[in-house]
Amino acid sequence: MTTAKRTSPDRPDRLVLIGDTAIRLLVERGMRGLTHRAVDEGAGLPPGSTSYYARTRAALLEVALARMTVLEAGEFAPALADGESPPALPSDSAGIADLVAAIVDAAIRDGRDQKIARYELALEATRRSELRAVYDEAGAMFRGAAVGMLAALGSSAPERHGRFLVAWCEGVMFDSIAGSGWATPPSRADIRVGVTEILSGMLAGSAPRPPGRPFGNAPTSDMGDSPDRS
Amino acid sequence: MTTAKRTSPDRPDRLVLIGDTAIRLLVERGMRGLTHRAVDEGAGLPPGSTSYYARTRAALLEVALARMTVLEAGEFAPALADGESPPALPSDSAGIADLVAAIVDAAIRDGRDQKIARYELALEATRRSELRAVYDEAGAMFRGAAVGMLAALGSSAPERHGRFLVAWCEGVMFDSIAGSGWATPPSRADIRVGVTEILSGMLAGSAPRPPGRPFGNAPTSDMGDSPDRS
DNA sequence: GTGATTTCTCTACGGCTGTAGTGGATGAAT
DNA sequence: ATTCATCCACTACAGCCGTAGAGAAATCAC
Numbered sequence: 001m002t003t004a005k006r007t008s009p010d011r012p013d014r015l016v017l018i019g020d021t022a023i024r025l026l027v028e029r030g031m032r033g034l035t036h037r038a039v040d041e042g043a044g045l046p047p048g049s050t051s052y053y054a055r056t057r058a059a060l061l062e063v064a065l066a067r068m069t070v071l072e073a074g075e076f077a078p079a080l081a082d083g084e085s086p087p088a089l090p091s092d093s094a095g096i097a098d099l100v101a102a103i104v105d106a107a108i109r110d111g112r113d114q115k116i117a118r119y120e121l122a123l124e125a126t127r128r129s130e131l132r133a134v135y136d137e138a139g140a141m142f143r144g145a146a147v148g149m150l151a152a153l154g155s156s157a158p159e160r161h162g163r164f165l166v167a168w169c170e171g172v173m174f175d176s177i178a179g180s181g182w183a184t185p186p187s188r189a190d191i192r193v194g195v196t197e198i199l200s201g202m203l204a205g206s207a208p209r210p211p212g213r214p215f216g217n218a219p220t221s222d223m224g225d226s227p228d229r230s
Numbered sequence: 231m232t233t234a235k236r237t238s239p240d241r242p243d244r245l246v247l248i249g250d251t252a253i254r255l256l257v258e259r260g261m262r263g264l265t266h267r268a269v270d271e272g273a274g275l276p277p278g279s280t281s282y283y284a285r286t287r288a289a290l291l292e293v294a295l296a297r298m299t300v301l302e303a304g305e306f307a308p309a310l311a312d313g314e315s316p317p318a319l320p321s322d323s324a325g326i327a328d329l330v331a332a333i334v335d336a337a338i339r340d341g342r343d344q345k346i347a348r349y350e351l352a353l354e355a356t357r358r359s360e361l362r363a364v365y366d367e368a369g370a371m372f373r374g375a376a377v378g379m380l381a382a383l384g385s386s387a388p389e390r391h392g393r394f395l396v397a398w399c400e401g402v403m404f405d406s407i408a409g410s411g412w413a414t415p416p417s418r419a420d421i422r423v424g425v426t427e428i429l430s431g432m433l434a435g436s437a438p439r440p441p442g443r444p445f446g447n448a449p450t451s452d453m454g455d456s457p458d459r460s
Numbered sequence: 461g462t463g464a465t466t467t468c469t470c471t472a473c474g475g476c477t478g479t480a481g482t483g484g485a486t487g488a489a490t
Numbered sequence: 491a492t493t494c495a496t497c498c499a500c501t502a503c504a505g506c507c508g509t510a511g512a513g514a515a516a517t518c519a520c
Contacts, residue, residue: 030354031261035507048470057508119353122408124260126346132412139410163411164402164424170409171401172394178352179400180369181393194394201431265477276499283498287478 017043018050019067022060026117031124036060058130065121065131069138071114075106089145091152093199101192104169108176108185115177142166153203161202168198247273248280249297252290256347261354266290288360295351295361299368301344319375321382323429331422334399338406338415345407372396383433391432398428 021043025034039050039060054060090096107115125131147162155161172194176185186194251273255264269280269290284290320326337345355361377392385391402424406415416424 028357030357036509037507046469049468051509052468055509116353116356119349119408122404123346123349123353126408127258127260136410136413143410160416160420160424163405163416164398164427167401167405167411168394168398168428169401170404171397171399174352174400174404175393175397178349178356180366180373181397183366186390186393190390194390197394197431197434198398198428199431200434201427201429204427204430204434266479267477278500279498281479285479 014045014049014053015063016067017045018053018060019063022064023068023071023117024113026064026120027113031120034060034064058128061121061124061128061131062134064117065134068114068117068121069134072118072138073141075111075114089149089152091149093153093196093203096149096153096199097192097195100165100169100195101188104172104191105188107173112177115173119174119178150202153199155202165195165198165202168194244275244279244283245293246297247275248283248290249293252294253298253301253347254343256294256350257343261350264290264294288358291351291354291358291361292364294347295364298344298347298351299364302348302368303371319379319382321379323383323426323433326379326383326429327422327425330395330399330425331418334402334421335418337403342407345403349404349408380432383429385432395425395428395432398424 018039021039022034025038025042029038036051036054036057037047039045040047043050050060054063090099121131122135125135143162143166146166147158150161150165151158172186172191175181248269251269252264255268255272259268266281266284266287267277269275270277273280280290284293320329351361352365355365373392373396376396377388380391380395381388402416402421405411
C-alpha cells in the first residue's frame, strides 16, 4: 500500500516470507487456496513477486515444504532439551514417556496449523515425487530418534518398535487435529499413560534394563523386508 | 460421445457414479483436480451433469463424502465376519489382533485409494463444518467398536484404550500410505505383533481374563474431560 | 559519472473454474 | 391427444489460475 518502500532494507529472505505465507494459506484455505496471487496478497508483497520467486506451482510447493522442514527441526530441538546439547535422548521408559508426551501434546495444542499443512503436503507428495523426497527425509530423522530410544531401552526389535511408536504418535495427532477426535483431544497425562502402556507392551519379555549399555543399535534386522509394493 | 443415449435405461443412481468419480479424482489429482467438469469427463457424463446434480462445490464434496461413508461401511463388514452375522466382535486378545491386523493390512494393500480420499476430505472438513459432521459420524462408529472390544477384554479404561488403539491403526495406515513409510509398509504379521503388544501393555495390571463376563462397559469415566479447545 | 548486470515489478494471455439460466425432451395426468 | 410438470443437456459469463516476458529500478565495477 502507501509508498511501497523499495530496496527492502530489512530483507529476511523473501523466500522465507513466501514459505510462511504459503503454509498459512495451506492451513486456512487448503490446496485450492494456495495460489501465487494469494501469497502475494497474504504476504503484503507486490503482485507478481511470488510468481517471480517460484515460477511454477511445483516450485511454490517446494518452497513451502522446505520452509516447513526448517520450522519443524527448530521446534523439535527445544522439546528435546531445555537448554542442553542436542543429542541427549533419554534412555529410560519414564524419560521417553515424558518426552513423547511433551512433543505430542505440544503438536496438538500449539502446532495444529503446522500439522495440517504437513498433512496437506503429505497428500500432495502422493502425486509429486519431488515433494516425496523432501518429505521422507524429514520423517526419517524423526523415526531414527525413536528407533535409537527403543534400542537404548533394550527393545528386541527397535526398528519395528520405533516405527510403531511414531505411528501411534502420528495417529493420536491426526485424530486430534483433523480426525473425528478433534472435539475431545486427549490430555497430556492421558498421552503419557498411553506411551507408557505401549512401551511396556513392547518391552515385555525382554531384559527390563540392560544395566551398563547407554546406547546402541540391536544387530537384528527387523522390518524392512518388503522392498517394494506390488 | 457417439449417440449420447437419452433417458438412461440403466440408471445406477447418477449420484453414485458422480460420487465414485469424485473420489477417484480426489486420489489421482487432489482437491485441485476435483472440479465439476472433470467429474463429467471422468464419468462419461454429458457436460454440465455434475453441475446440475451438485450445484455448488460444497454440494459436490458432500456427495463424495456420503458415497465414501457408504463404501467404508460396506468393506468393514466382510473383514469382520466372513459370512456370519455382523455383530460378532471377538472378545479375546488373539481374535482382536487377527481382526485388527486384517483390517489394517487390507487398508494398506487394497484400500490405499480410499484412504487417500478420506484424508483429503478430513483436511477439508477442518475448514467446512458441513463435512465435519458427516466425517465424525463415520469415525464414531469405528471407535465405538474398538471401545466395545477393549471393554470385553476387561480393560480398566476402555474409552481411552479404544481410542488409542484406533489411533495406532490410523497412524500405521497413514504412515504406510501417505507418510514417509510408504516404501516399506509393515507386513500383516508385523501389524499383528504390534496390536498384540499394544493390547498387552494396555491390559497389564488388570484381571487378565474376567471369566464369565462376555461384554459390558466399565463404569469409570475415562477421557472426554476436556469439553472444548481454547 | 557511466555503463553493465542483476534484481525485481508489472502486465498480458490463454485456459480453466464455479455457478446460473434457458430451453428441449420425457413421462404423467386429464 | 393435449397439457403440464419434471428432469436434464447445454451454453453463457464473470472471475481466477499458472506462467511468461517486457521493462523499470537498484546495484556494482570501473
